[in-house]
Amino acid sequence: MIKAGIIGSTGYAGAELARLLYQHPEAEVVWYGSRSYIGEDFSSVYRNLFRMVDAKCLDDNMEALAEEADVIFTATPQGFCASMVNDNILSKTKIIDLSADFRIKDVKVYEKWYKIEHKSPQYIPEAVYGLCEINRKDIPGARILANPGCYTTCSILTLYPLVKEGLVDPDTIIIDAKSGTSGAGRGAKVANLFCEVNENMKAYGVTNHRHTPEIEEQLGYAAGREILLNFTPHLVPMNRGILVTAYANLKDGVTKEQIQEAYEKYYKDEYFIRLLGHGVCAETRWVEGSNFVDIGFQVDPRTKRVVAMGALDNVVKGAAGQAVQNMNLMFGLLENTGLQQLPMFP
Numbered sequence: 097m098i099k100a101g102i103i104g105s106t107g108y109a110g111a112e113l114a115r116l117l118y119q120h121p122e123a124e125v126v127w128y129g130s131r132s133y134i135g136e137d138f139s140s141v142y143r144n145l146f147r148m149v150d151a152k153c154l155d156d157n158m159e160a161l162a163e164e165a166d167v168i169f170t171a172t173p174q175g176f177c178a179s180m181v182n183d184n185i186l187s188k189t190k191i192i193d194l195s196a197d198f199r200i201k202d203v204k205v206y207e208k209w210y211k212i213e214h215k216s217p218q219y220i221p222e223a224v225y226g227l228c229e230i231n232r233k234d235i236p237g238a239r240i241l242a243n244p245g246c247y248t249t250c251s252i253l254t255l256y257p258l259v260k261e262g263l264v265d266p267d268t269i270i271i272d273a274k275s276g277t278s279g280a281g282r283g284a285k286v287a288n289l290f291c292e293v294n295e296n297m298k299a300y301g302v303t304n305h306r307h308t309p310e311i312e313e314q315l316g317y318a319a320g321r322e323i324l325l326n327f328t329p330h331l332v333p334m335n336r337g338i339l340v341t342a343y344a345n346l347k348d349g350v351t352k353e354q355i356q357e358a359y360e361k362y363y364k365d366e367y368f369i370r371l372l373g374h375g376v377c378a379e380t381r382w383v384e385g386s387n388f389v390d391i392g393f394q395v396d397p398r399t400k401r402v403v404a405m406g407a408l409d410n411v412v413k414g415a416a417g418q419a420v421q422n423m424n425l426m427f428g429l430l431e432n433t434g435l436q437q438l439p440m441f442p
């Protein structure tokens with residue numbers, strides 16, 4: 097059994113990790129880390145796991161946890177993992193970080209967009225960006241695994257084959273994305289109060305959302321050069337779900353058949369990517385609670401653009417599910433072990 101510790105287990109991403117790992121046949125949680133609930137029953141905070149999890153919340157002492165765990169998940173705010181990681185911890189355990197601390201290779205870019213000083217830039221070069229469908233071969237050997245963001249996972253997977261195959265002009269990409277409110281975490285914030293979110297929709301982070309450089313970096317690797325794009329997130333009154341609608345100019349003569357072929361080339365054998373085909377719109381309700389990403393597209397012959405659409409559950413494939421998928425790869429398990437939950441509906 098893989099012994100797993102969760103730092104930040106009482107947040108939305110951490111609690112989803114607890115749910116998924118409870119159902120995982122090859123892993124057990126040995127540490128439910130928290131900051132505000134130390135000493136309280138984990139299942140009194142998350143009663144969906146009442147009578148399932150019989151454990152008290154512990155602190156966030158990663159040194160002590162490293163003695164017990166084969167892998168530590170840090171489902172904590174930006175900056176926490178980078179401020180804690182050290183050689184001693186890494187000599188004893190692996191880290192899967194759900195924050196952005198090790199996602200961006202250029203520390204100056206991280207510090208500019210996140211507006212915090214990176215406390216351990218020496219570990220950035222070795223960290224592996226854990227977008228399994230694209231970086232699978234690098235994941236098994238990782239000591240520090242940077243789990244991609246929720247918007248970024250959906251945006252990159254939706255556009256990757258089109259950029260990699262040179263079917264679109266990468267300088268024309270516009271990503272319009274929507275997220276359910278759990279994407280903002282459990283911490284109390286006025287902007288996330290019921291009356292602020294319910295019956296409302298709004299864009300935020302326009303031209304400056306911190307996921308922009310992460311998407312640009314990864315799609316830049318696919319394009320073979322630096323790219324700039326527009327990414328506009330929106331908050332919508334749902335609990336879970338990310339929907340990406342991405343636009344790009346097609347290169348001359350590119351057909352919908354070529355686009356379909358590109359998606360199939362990269363994803364036809366991917367368990368977690370469901371290709372919907374031309375003319376089918378991805379919907380968040382069909383992936384809720386699962387680790388699936390649904391991708392559809394439509395070519396507009398009038399404007400010579402493609403509109404590509406992706407949907408995922410932000411706390412599953414966008415966070416905890418992808419983190420477990422990465423753990424499976426790091427420990428030599430089948431990638432979908434413990435991750436075969438079907439989407440729930442209604």
Ligand SMILES: NC(=O)C1=CN([C@@H]2O[C@H](COP(=O)(O)OP(=O)(O)OC[C@H]3O[C@@H](n4cnc5c(N)ncnc54)[C@H](OP(=O)(O)O)[C@@H]3O)[C@@H](O)[C@H]2O)C=CC1
Nearest residue numbers: 104106107108109130131132171172195246279281282415
């Ligand atoms: N929510 C989502 O959809 C996604 C989240 N992520 C990332 O996952 C991480 C966690 O996000 P999320 O679960 O939404 O956040 P939450 O605010 O819901 O939870 C944060 C967790 O971290 C703990 N925590 C808060 N501040 C500190 C601190 N200073 N030191 C140590 N622990 C602290 C909290 O403890 P306590 O509850 O005890 O106060 C809680 O367990 C973030 O980096 C986020 O960017 C990534 C993809 C998607």
Ligand SMILES: CC(=O)N[C@@H](CCC(=O)OP(=O)(O)O)C(=O)O
Nearest residue numbers: 194195196245246275276279280
């Ligand atoms: C709805 C909402 O507020 N979403 C968060 C992003 C989700 C997240 O947790 O960020 P990472 O994926 O980078 O870890 C935001 O826009 O800041």
